[in-house]
Amino acid sequence: MTFFSWPTCGRGSRSVLLLAGLALIGGIGCATITLPPPEDQRAKNQFQKLAEPGNAEAQYQLALSYRYGSSGLAVNPQEALRWFKAAAGQGHVDAWLALADMEFQGGRREAGVAALEEAGQHGGAAAQLTVGTIFESGLAPTLPPNSERARFWYQRAATSSSAARQRLGSFAERGIAGQRDLVSALAWYLAAASSFDVQRLQGQLSRAEQQRAALLAKQRREGAQP
Amino acid sequence: MRKGTIIVSVATALLICGCVSINRPPLAPNYAVSDLHPAASNGKADYAFSLAQAYARGIAGVGKNLFEQQRYLLLAAEAGYAQAQFQLANNFLLGSNGFAQDSQRGLYWASRLQQSNFGMAAGLLASAYGDQSYRSALTPDPVEAYKWSLFSENKYYQERFRKGLSEVQLAEAQSRAEALRQQRAATQEIKP
Numbered sequence: 001m002t003f004f005s006w007p008t009c010g011r012g013s014r015s016v017l018l019l020a021g022l023a024l025i026g027g028i029g030c031a032t033i034t035l036p037p038p039e040d041q042r043a044k045n046q047f048q049k050l051a052e053p054g055n056a057e058a059q060y061q062l063a064l065s066y067r068y069g070s071s072g073l074a075v076n077p078q079e080a081l082r083w084f085k086a087a088a089g090q091g092h093v094d095a096w097l098a099l100a101d102m103e104f105q106g107g108r109r110e111a112g113v114a115a116l117e118e119a120g121q122h123g124g125a126a127a128q129l130t131v132g133t134i135f136e137s138g139l140a141p142t143l144p145p146n147s148e149r150a151r152f153w154y155q156r157a158a159t160s161s162s163a164a165r166q167r168l169g170s171f172a173e174r175g176i177a178g179q180r181d182l183v184s185a186l187a188w189y190l191a192a193a194s195s196f197d198v199q200r201l202q203g204q205l206s207r208a209e210q211q212r213a214a215l216l217a218k219q220r221r222e223g224a225q226p
Numbered sequence: 227m228r229k230g231t232i233i234v235s236v237a238t239a240l241l242i243c244g245c246v247s248i249n250r251p252p253l254a255p256n257y258a259v260s261d262l263h264p265a266a267s268n269g270k271a272d273y274a275f276s277l278a279q280a281y282a283r284g285i286a287g288v289g290k291n292l293f294e295q296q297r298y299l300l301l302a303a304e305a306g307y308a309q310a311q312f313q314l315a316n317n318f319l320l321g322s323n324g325f326a327q328d329s330q331r332g333l334y335w336a337s338r339l340q341q342s343n344f345g346m347a348a349g350l351l352a353s354a355y356g357d358q359s360y361r362s363a364l365t366p367d368p369v370e371a372y373k374w375s376l377f378s379e380n381k382y383y384q385e386r387f388r389k390g391l392s393e394v395q396l397a398e399a400q401s402r403a404e405a406l407r408q409q410r411a412a413t414q415e416i417k418p
Contacts, residue, residue, distance in 0.1 A: 042256060065256070166334045194334050196336070197337075
């Protein structure tokens with residue numbers, strides 16, 4: 001059985017054909033034919049389908065896609081804001097925080113602060129710690145640091161956030177947004193298990209003060225006096 | 227055989243041999259939006275850390291965003307994820323990645339890291355006290371640097387920070403390390 005036979009042509013033509021074949025292999029030897037990418041409909045199929053009937057997480061994902069121009073959508077800040085607001089209206093904490101970020105980036109301080117406060121109200125200790133941290137350091141150039149609001153949110157988070165307790169200790173030690181109180185500061189540090197802070201402060205307090213701080217720390221750990 | 231048949235045969239052979247390939251570029255990844263966020267908001271610290279990385283690099287469906295990067299790093303660190311605690315401690319000690327330099331907060335996150343990965347925390351503290359090029363917020367202290375290197379399980383650190391120490395300093399570092407060892411043993415005995 002013959003699978004292939006040379007064409008019945010002269011010796012010269014056969015050489016030309018061979019050369020052409022070799023040139024073809026050499027020329028497109030490693031050629032890659034690139035096809036256009038498939039149409040990206042992930043935002044439409046995965047997020048929009050669920051977002052429109054009111055799924056808050058899908059609304060947040062759709063807003064992210066509009067904000068960063070991904071999953072088949074072009075960047076569209078207005079649509080991003082609209083969907084962040086829809087998710088936030090349902091108590092989606094990350095949407096409130098993203099809204100705050102967008103408002104601050106747009107130079108709208110009051111709207112940003114309002115969104116931050118909402119995030120703290122709707123969120124648990126982790127969100128309250130985040131809000132406290134943002135208020136403590138501020139967001140240049142729109143949001144100046146606000147120690148009072150930072151302290152408020154750290155106090156709300158302190159029942160279950162170790163990092164919030166450490167910040168309250170630091171505030172009490174330095175007298176920020178309240179009176180300087182080293183016993184209270186040590187109590188916060190003990191409640192936060194912040195070993196370096198405890199070590200540093202213990203040397204500055206009497207035995208009786210350290211005992212008072214230990215008792216206060218126990219109460220704070222148990223959430224009796226957050 | 228006709229010319230057309232030859233051309234078709236050669237083209238087929240090239241395709242079969244893999245000399246010519248057909249490529250369809252995949253869609254740009256969007257897993258930060260589709261996968262990382264839902265898992266991170268359900269309290270998965272490792273996903274929150276990956277999301278922070280995605281915002282740091284502006285990949286996987288999200289753009290570069292310092293606000294989101296910092297808050298997801300804090301979320302992962304507070305949830306006890308060692309890599310996030312390491313990065314946060316490092317950022318505060320160095321004043322990097324948009325964090326203001328703050329030795330107290332750097333040490334706090336180092337102490338949290340001690341609870342999740344003591345060796346990693348010891349290596350970080352050895353560097354922060356002993357490595358001048360690190361320019362950390364901590365006052366350079368070669369004795370502390372050597373003490374922490376003893377807990378880092380890093381032979382390179384131990385040799386590096388041992389160099390240049392006097393006999394008295396070596397003895398002081400050893401004695402501080404021993405005190406810390408005893409303190410740790412006592413704390414572990416108290417735990418159930």
